[in-house]
Amino acid sequence: MQTFTDEHEELRATVRQFLADRSDENAVREQMASERGFDDSVWQQLAEQVGLTGLIVPEEHGGAGYGYVELCIVAEEMGRALLCAPYLSTAVMATNALLHCANAEAQKALLSGIAEGSTRATLAYAEAGWNVGDIALNAQEKDGGWVLDGTKHHVLDGQTADVILVAARTGAGIELFRVEGDATGLTRTPIPELDQTRRLATVGFASAPATKVSDGDAQEGLERTLALTLIVLASEQVGGAQWCLDTAADYAKSRLQFGRPIGSYQAIKHKCAEVLVDVEFAKSAAYGASRAAADCLDGEGDWDSLFQSAHMAKSFCSEAYFHAAAENIQIHGGMGFTWEHPAHLYFKRAKASDLLFGDASHHREALADRLGI
Amino acid sequence: MSEFASIDEAELRARTRVLLDEIHPEQTDSQTFRQAQYDHGLALVHFPEGFGGLGLSPKMNLIVRDEILKHSKVFYDNPPASIIGIGMGMPVVNTYATDEQKRRWLPKIFSGEEIWCQMFSEPSAGSDVAGLTSRAVRDGDEWVVNGQKVWTTVAHLSRWGMLVTRTNPDVPKHDGLSYFVLDMQSPGVEVRPLYQITGEAEFNEVFFNDVRIPHENMLGKEGQGWRVAITTLMNERVAIGGGGSKKKGGGAISQLLKLWKERDPSTASAAQNAILRDRVTQAYIEQELLRLTTQRASAAAKAGNPGPEGSVGKLFQAESAKRLWELALDVLGSDGLAFEAGYELRQAAGGTDTTVGLAKYQFLRSRANSIEGGTSEIMKNILGERVLGLPGEPRVDKDVAWKDVPRS
Numbered sequence: 046m047q048t049f050t051d052e053h054e055e056l057r058a059t060v061r062q063f064l065a066d067r068s069d070e071n072a073v074r075e076q077m078a079s080e081r082g083f084d085d086s087v088w089q090q091l092a093e094q095v096g097l098t099g100l101i102v103p104e105e106h107g108g109a110g111y112g113y114v115e116l117c118i119v120a121e122e123m124g125r126a127l128l129c130a131p132y133l134s135t136a137v138m139a140t141n142a143l144l145h146c147a148n149a150e151a152q153k154a155l156l157s158g159i160a161e162g163s164t165r166a167t168l169a170y171a172e173a174g175w176n177v178g179d180i181a182l183n184a185q186e187k188d189g190g191w192v193l194d195g196t197k198h199h200v201l202d203g204q205t206a207d208v209i210l211v212a213a214r215t216g217a218g219i220e221l222f223r224v225e226g227d228a229t230g231l232t233r234t235p236i237p238e239l240d241q242t243r244r245l246a247t248v249g250f251a252s253a254p255a256t257k258v259s260d261g262d263a264q265e266g267l268e269r270t271l272a273l274t275l276i277v278l279a280s281e282q283v284g285g286a287q288w289c290l291d292t293a294a295d296y297a298k299s300r301l302q303f304g305r306p307i308g309s310y311q312a313i314k315h316k317c318a319e320v321l322v323d324v325e326f327a328k329s330a331a332y333g334a335s336r337a338a339a340d341c342l343d344g345e346g347d348w349d350s351l352f353q354s355a356h357m358a359k360s361f362c363s364e365a366y367f368h369a370a371a372e373n374i375q376i377h378g379g380m381g382f383t384w385e386h387p388a389h390l391y392f393k394r395a396k397a398s399d400l401l402f403g404d405a406s407h408h409r410e411a412l413a414d415r416l417g418i
Numbered sequence: 419m420s421e422f423a424s425i426d427e428a429e430l431r432a433r434t435r436v437l438l439d440e441i442h443p444e445q446t447d448s449q450t451f452r453q454a455q456y457d458h459g460l461a462l463v464h465f466p467e468g469f470g471g472l473g474l475s476p477k478m479n480l481i482v483r484d485e486i487l488k489h490s491k492v493f494y495d496n497p498p499a500s501i502i503g504i505g506m507g508m509p510v511v512n513t514y515a516t517d518e519q520k521r522r523w524l525p526k527i528f529s530g531e532e533i534w535c536q537m538f539s540e541p542s543a544g545s546d547v548a549g550l551t552s553r554a555v556r557d558g559d560e561w562v563v564n565g566q567k568v569w570t571t572v573a574h575l576s577r578w579g580m581l582v583t584r585t586n587p588d589v590p591k592h593d594g595l596s597y598f599v600l601d602m603q604s605p606g607v608e609v610r611p612l613y614q615i616t617g618e619a620e621f622n623e624v625f626f627n628d629v630r631i632p633h634e635n636m637l638g639k640e641g642q643g644w645r646v647a648i649t650t651l652m653n654e655r656v657a658i659g660g661g662g663s664k665k666k667g668g669g670a671i672s673q674l675l676k677l678w679k680e681r682d683p684s685t686a687s688a689a690q691n692a693i694l695r696d697r698v699t700q701a702y703i704e705q706e707l708l709r710l711t712t713q714r715a716s717a718a719a720k721a722g723n724p725g726p727e728g729s730v731g732k733l734f735q736a737e738s739a740k741r742l743w744e745l746a747l748d749v750l751g752s753d754g755l756a757f758e759a760g761y762e763l764r765q766a767a768g769g770t771d772t773t774v775g776l777a778k779y780q781f782l783r784s785r786a787n788s789i790e791g792g793t794s795e796i797m798k799n800i801l802g803e804r805v806l807g808l809p810g811e812p813r814v815d816k817d818v819a820w821k822d823v824p825r826s
Binding site: 311 | 678695704706726727733797801803806807
């Protein structure tokens with residue numbers, strides 16, 4: 046089971062301090078109202094000062110070469126602070142797609158830029174649903190290169206990414222392509238999001254030129270990329286849920302009604318206790334999954350356990366986060382319903398991150414399939 | 419310098435072999451062997467020398483067990499009826515009794531010759547145990563007890579009982595209690611089985627009618643009964659808390675998955691089956707997370723850094739067990755209408771042996787999970803107040819003499 050070392054706690058404290066300085070509530074509100082949705086200078090500091098964009102990029106490509114325990118600690122803190130940045134897209138999804146689907150040449154070309162903060166990348170895979178197997182977007186050879194035709198939905202930071210990695214169908218199966226952000230035939234349409242702190246776009250391809258970066262069928266690599274992304278997202282959800290719990294409990298201690306703190310009433314106290322239980326069990330799910338990922342990638346575990354942990358963590362943490370965010374609003378009463386109070390930011394993030402890459406029941410079904418239930 | 423006696427592992431193993439040379443588990447019965455184990459100081463090695471132990475660290479008990487299992491196919495674990503006596507009785511006696519009383523009581527608790535029960539709860543005092551109403555009145559060198567206890571495990575088998583009762587009604591509730599060891603064979607003690615929702619009686623009611631207890635059987639001082647009882651209750655909650663299967667997919671969830679696999683899907687629509695499948699998967703996740711949380715709590719405790727993960731297990735386990743067994747009946751569908759074990763009122767023998775029968779038994783039995791050892795509502799108060807630091811509910815009975823507190 047996951048236990049944290051002193052080095053882990055130090056990493057957590059460093060990231061928390063950085064985010065307190067650079068991603069406080071005012072900064073979050075500023076970025077969510079901005080056109081691009083994130084602050085370039087914060088992104089550069091994230092890369093250069095803290096070394097987070099290349100956290101799991103191997104050292105040979107200029108990254109830190111850390112594993113999932115460290116990555117998930119970082120994600121937990123980012124979720125807690127609602128950081129507005131293309132981190133999940135660049136440092137997690139695109140990085141994993143390169144590590145698990147792409148050839149050495151493509152890895153060499155992109156990973157060092159991700160690590161140093163000069164390249165922001167994303168993975169476009171979803172079309173009608175969230176299953177990798179349903180990918181239908183068509184790739185065709187043309188004039189010694191490739192062109193893509195079709196539409197990808199819900200592409201994380203799809204509007205601002207310098208490079209879009211695209212999963213598309215070829216005669217060999219599902220393969221991975223690299224498309225430049227300024228390619229001809231590429232249209233990027235931002236979605237008016239439920240959660241303004243994370244940007245999504247619809248990306249259209251009309252004979253858009255692409256470079257094939259995988260050698261043969263990459264479906265399994267994409268499944269792995271997605272499972273690893275789910276684990277990081279679940280950790281982010283744990284951080285957000287913990288913020289909601291802390292905020293609700295603090296308010297319950299200070300808000301007086303009928304001459305007593307509302308937290309002294311069992312109706313409120315029990316709500317807080319129920320959220321506490323959910324948050325602690327969500328941590329068990331997320332920490333268990335980050336351990337499973339670390340073990341698997343170190344060759345000490347297997348992919349099947351990792352997939353199971355990922356589905357379990359995403360489904361449980363999604364519901365736990367939503368529960369925490371919803372009760373936080375309720376405990377704050379009228380104040381929790383205002384635009385001024387940050388409770389709604391977490392409420393929206395909670396639901397959006399539940400729906401992203403498939404909701405809780407979607408992942409329970411995937412888990413049931415794996416377990417033969 | 420260690421606070422413990424200077425017997426190392428090798429010496430402890432050597433002493434265990436001396437015991438085994440003298441008497442071997444394969445050639446004797448549990449009671450005889452455990453009596454000898456006690457005499458050698460190998461019963462509970464953290465107890466003092468001369469009282470079943472050697473003054474060692476509690477961790478070293480595992481060495482004795484390991485050494486016995488190395489040399490014997492038979493291992494005499496704590497007899498089931500003695501779990502309360504050994505787990506709660508022995509620590510209390512060791513802490514509060516005189517040496518003479520320890521010599522009288524401890525060896526026979528450990529050997530299983532004498533069974534002990536714990537008498538705290540009363541019909542009018544459940545979550546609010548300290549509000550209990552049974553009374554003891556001093557009469558010379560004796561106390562005379564009247565009243566009733568409830569939910570008393572193994573009382574019908576017990577030779578001795580740990581009794582908390584009110585000795586002073588004129589002070590606030592916690593200050594008027596005293597703790598006694600009661601000879602259950604005393605005149606005026608009546609034990610009746612308490613039949614529960616399953617038709618079984620796992621517990622008893624105990625009635626006291628002018629029962630006399632010698633003053634020397636009071637543990638701790640007069641009015642200190644609550645403090646003595648707390649030691650006992652803490653041991654109880656530790657015994658219940660946490661939980662979950664040690665093995666992935668083991669325990670209750672394996673029973674549910676077996677029922678799910680044996681289910682005939684043609685008895686329901688595809689949509690109904692899909693809903694049930696989602697609930698079964700939810701149950702799997704809950705049980706798996708219970709297992710992971712217990713692991714996380716024990717890892718944190720071992721690292722000397724215990725956090726909230728250690729406090730949430732009891733509540734979650736109780737509530738998830740109720741959900742799981744109710745779901746088991748939904749999985750059984752119309753087969754759930756039969757209760758094969760029947761409701762003949764009887765002393766408890768434990769669950770029935772088939773998965774189907776067990777599910778129905780557990781469907782009923784698990785309702786108590788969120789009541790016994792602290793209700794889920796009390797657990798939420800504890801989590802809210804001790805973990806999250808929320809203020810307590812105002813106590814109307816706090817500074818009031820017990821006799822003036824309203825009660826039902």
